[in-house]
Amino acid sequence: MVSSPSKSEYIFFVTLLSIPESSFAVAFKMFDTDNNGEIDKEEFKTVMSLMRSQHRQGIGHRDGLRAGLNMSGSVEDGGLVEYFFGKDGSDKLKHDKFTQFLKDLTEEMLRLEFAHYDYKRRGTISAKDFALSMVAAADASHLGKLLDRVEDLSKHAHLQDVRISLKEFKQFAELRSKLGPFSLALFAYGKANGLLTMKDFKRAASQVCGVSLSDNVIEIAFHVFDSNRDGNLSVEEFLRVLHRREKDISQPIAKGLCQYFSDGWNGSKKCSSP
Template sequence: MADEVDLMSWIFEYFASSSTPEGELLMRPEDLMRAVVPVFPPSESHLVRDGYLRGERNPGDLRCSPSEFFMLFDVNNDGHISFKEYIFFVTLLSIPESSFYVAFKMFDTDDSGEIDKEEFKKVMALMRACNRQGANHRHGLRTGLKVNGSVENGGLVEYFFGKDGKDCLQLDKFVKFLRDLQDEMVRLEFAHYDYKLRGTILAKDFALSMVASADMTHLSNLLNRVDELNNKPHLKDVRITFEEFKSFAELRKKLQPLSLALFSYGKANGLLTQEDFQRAASHVCGVSLTDNVVEIIFHVFDSNRDGNLSLAEFVRVLHQRGRDIAQHVDTGIMVLD
């Protein structure tokens, strides 16, 4: 539990590249990007030849242009992001849209479709309380990190409510902001792997993006399967478009209904085919996956190399990226073996 309590603080300390004369650690916007986008070196780059270890994540070297969207978290325009603003950002990333909608409606007592600054702060505190790590930092304080003020007064509060804090926030505006934030994360990750700016990435890079969040106990085997794509003539030169990449990212958000459908179907009918997987993604989640994407998924998540999908492994790896399902795991509603 202690490790979980300190995880957010450790990540912040690891990536923060600046500090005040008083000793408060600070992130630059580019530090924030590196902290939240898990990546491997792109396969078309020179990084492996320059001495990077096989399978080494290098989050300190995100290969894409700076994001103007992330600059919004630098609320006082000093080029730095504090720990409390970082917590605010992580909370935003972890909010399932449906959960925020319910909380918003509860605090929108006059049913006007908007809430004021104080009501918003209560909603955000509630959202963070549902997350074990966020709850442990609900005041933005930790030994070794000098933080002034509470989390609720940081982040984008001024952006949403104006300098005087008297504007109101509409539900539709905030939901759009959350969706735009998720889309920006996907764009940054794709841009990182699109090393030669071709608008497409290799199948191997798509596979690396899928396993980038895997825990170390499974990572080596997964990377072996990623490397084996080089031995698949019909896959090694396949290139994945941004639309294909984005569709898979959308599927990650719906991992809970997808996994329920796949596990249920698998128990009733035995092995899952690639066509079964595509049908579940389309009919249950409303996400269309191309044949190339599904074939790469089946190749990477084939633990015993029998040509079939190892469904438990697929769900285990991807649930760390699926924010909705991560919330359920944290609260004990769903447990993955």
């Protein structure tokens, strides 16, 4: 029987989910003093403390404890750390093992999100449910009109019957994680060709981000983010909603990683945020 995670482990998971793989790789390598791709338990605890201070989801847990939660010990002393470093804490954690753990954790969270909509366990979700997952992070001031367009899907027979698979759901999530280059690509295509077509959207996702989106996913996005109902994507609205979701999950706060290290070591080097 699998036990429920402790409060410490819950906070640990929240912190891990807030960390972009690229950011952890930077910190990991800086603490890997002998450059052998491994760090020990104490080094890892320092990395996690750094990550909490740099990411919104972990900001309330800077000391390893969260206000309002009654627990003893730090976040990094739970069962997961035992898994990484062994019972006596003497094992070394390899970079590849931890980044794979992060990927697996993110994948599991996506699977659980998909299962929330696929409550009948059909292996697919409706176009409406997929659209709801798209707009879930929208600002309250814009949510009403987005939900109206989601409801409007039922008036379009070809969209009403569309089903989205877990694979398609994950592909769209991967696109969200590459929002920076994708944003630039969308604006570039739009400026070069006038109106942004579904074909342009698909090409940008594929060629710039390496993500293959299905026609159904793209058509649903165009319908939901068509602000003036002219059949075209409102690029700014689309990107604003997706950026809000990704920002809430993983945006670093205030200082970049390198600035943090510079402050800690009283160094003079300057570095931009990742």
